Amino acid sequence: MPELPEVETTVRGLAAVMEGKRIAGVEARRADLRRPFPEDLRQRLTGATVSALGRRAKYGLIETDRGDTMIFHLGMSGRWRIDPEELGTHDHLIVGVDSGHILSLNDPRRFGSVDLLPTDDIDAWPPFAAMGPEPLGPDFTARHLQQALAGRIASIKLLLLDQRIVAGLGNIYVCEALNMAGIAPGRQGGRIGLKRLERLVEAIRTVLLAAIDAGGSTLRDYARPDGELGYFAKQWRVYGREGLECPCGGIVRRRTEGGRSTFYCADCQR
């Protein structure tokens, strides 16, 4: 369940046990996830001190005092486990810090990734270089959306999933934000007025912040081996709720586009 709020809460949880700590050991239990692990991962991390944790879109950043940053992506099913009671087949990368804590990157589907770059180079790293603004940052405004969407005839649903337009939204939060903003998912991106874009920006911020708030409880679950759906799942307005009531009283519908489900309410989303 890793979207931006999950990555954010994961990073905060890792910071609590890693920040300022020395990396005592690194063990890769397989050679790759989505792509191969960096060959010198263990050598460059071991002995280094974690100076800061961070996040860019759905990527987590672990920065060391040696001038390196480890960049991880959780894919569809990845999560970090803190002090797991035992390691299973999907615990692929283990990091031990000198305070005694063990961190395990667990990813059954293995769509995640781990990269290691000089910290000075991460802005130029291709996945980051092409990215749009952070949805919770100062550059994500209705004006920006208006420019980025100008002339686009694709649906706003698909455009919001494009990380070049805004970086960090996934299927759940796009559905939720469009519902909150009262915008139909199939509406052409370039044909949404500034007023409604302002509402959309506000809705995206609101839903992400609420999810991060609730994600705190998810994170506590992460510290246990059995972490399931986060608390914020209980707050979904439309996602996963086909046939149930939208907050407006309408019935939530589901449609498929690009092989992915879109949940929406035809009554209040126009």
Added chain:
DNA sequence: CCGACAACCTGACGGC
């Protein structure tokens, strides 16, 4: 540029 689709993987769930 656009939409559809497939690929990468495993696990959960429903139907029979």
Added chain:
DNA sequence: TGCCGTCAGGTTGTCG
């Protein structure tokens, strides 16, 4: 109990 089809939070690439 088990087998089979379907679906799942993401990203990347191809094809018409």
